[in-house]
Amino acid sequence: MKLRFVCAMAFTLITANALAADHIVQMKNAGTDGTMVFEPGFLKVAVGDTVTFEPTDPAHNSESVPGLIPDGAAGWKGAFSQKTTVTIDKEGVYVYKCMPHAMMAMVGVIQAGNATNLDAVKAASTSLSATFVMNKDRLNNYLAQVK
Numbered sequence: 001m002k003l004r005f006v007c008a009m010a011f012t013l014i015t016a017n018a019l020a021a022d023h024i025v026q027m028k029n030a031g032t033d034g035t036m037v038f039e040p041g042f043l044k045v046a047v048g049d050t051v052t053f054e055p056t057d058p059a060h061n062s063e064s065v066p067g068l069i070p071d072g073a074a075g076w077k078g079a080f081s082q083k084t085t086v087t088i089d090k091e092g093v094y095v096y097k098c099m100p101h102a103m104m105a106m107v108g109v110i111q112a113g114n115a116t117n118l119d120a121v122k123a124a125s126t127s128l129s130a131t132f133v134m135n136k137d138r139l140n141n142y143l144a145q146v147k
């Protein structure tokens, strides 16, 4: 009886884990959205999914932008030229950047579940977009894809 319960629990955990998907985002010098890009730059995931940033080209990283992620979300800061996997564990919209190429609008957007913080992110993102010297509309274009 007790063993059957444990087996049922184990099966539930395995099933939940199997449902979490991993999404690949490439860090590239050039892509379909221009130079210095995350590809895809906009990504929709389920809460609990992982996102793996692949160093397709070297000298890039991925780090969440403080103030542009859901309240209470942990955020992340990936190392340069390294594969980085993050778990998206809070619902909402996340904006992230490549630190050395942020001025070139090397940024990306992840939507997990409902976009509960979209208005706040859109309002706060203007100060980040204001630092772009090229691809000035890129972040706005990604945020426009949040549904």
Ligand SMILES: [Cu+2]
Pocket: 036, 059, 060, 061, 098, 099, 100, 101, 106
């Ligand atoms: Cu970069």
